[in-house]
Amino acid sequence: MxxxxxxxxxxxxxxxxxxxxxxxxxxxxxxxxxxxxxxxxxxxxxxxxxxxxxxxxxxxxxxxxxxxxxxxxxxxxxxxxxxxxxxxxxxxxxxxxxxxxxxxxxxxxxRHGGPVPERGGAREVDLPALRGPVAESWRRFLPDAGADVVHALVERRAARRRGADDVRFLASHDAYGEVASWADLYVDPATGVAQIEDLVTAAAHLGQGHAGVVLDTALRLSYAAGCTTVFLSALADDWPRHWYERRGFAPVGEVHCFERF
Incomplete structure (x- = not known):
């Protein structure tokens, strides 16, 4: 063809x-x-x-x-x-x-097309603060994965620092200071583009609003940096896409992923 x-x-x-x-x-x-x-x-x-x-x-x-x-x-x-x-x-x-x-x-x-959220509430954290919660989440998503795979999926976050000039790890915490939800934020003020990636909530904190806190914070930081194009990715056939749509995101394109194991 x-x-x-x-x-x-x-x-x-x-x-x-x-x-x-x-x-x-x-x-x-x-x-x-x-x-x-x-x-x-x-x-x-x-x-x-x-x-x-x-x-x-x-x-x-x-x-x-x-x-x-x-x-x-x-x-x-x-x-x-x-x-x-x-x-x-x-x-x-x-x-x-x-x-x-x-x-x-x-x-x-x-791409986000809604108003800039009035509130945020998440704060920037470093990789050590995320190791435990991220490992727990991967064991939940991939119960058959070996310890070496989980380790790689946790530690690979360090490589993301190279991807953009401004890379931040954001987290919402519970009343006891434990990380409840987290996401990456990649900001490129030179081109006016920001990406929100890997938004996850710990199992013990699902349904408590922490993901919304992280997302709102990422949006506020993106627009404050002068970015007019703020986007994220979501599987076409999974429920989070509808949650993102309710929060002002609309599909503008696709990535076709072909995999063989």
Missing amino acids: TIPPDAPPADPELRRIRAFLAAFTRRQAERTVDFPGGFAALDDTFALSHGNNHVLVDGTPDPEALPAVVDGALSHLAHRSVYIPDAAVAEACAGPLTEAGYRRSIVLLM
């Missing part, structure tokens, strides 16, 4: 978001391997983390050749992950990737 000429998306906000994601991915990586139509972002320190070791297709590769290209770039890993933010490119590559054993999921890119 031939991919149509690569035309920029009509929505300028989506162009800015895609450019931010590509730049963050490159900056976060320990090393990158370029190929026609994209690149592999690699981090040997966190080899078990798919989010740190994957292929990002940000151009127009040869669809038939893509599975072999991915195998070459990720040959030292047990998994294969390919992220494609352009729907036309994803459709062109879907056949060859499916035939090669990949499964596809869709992540929505959602």
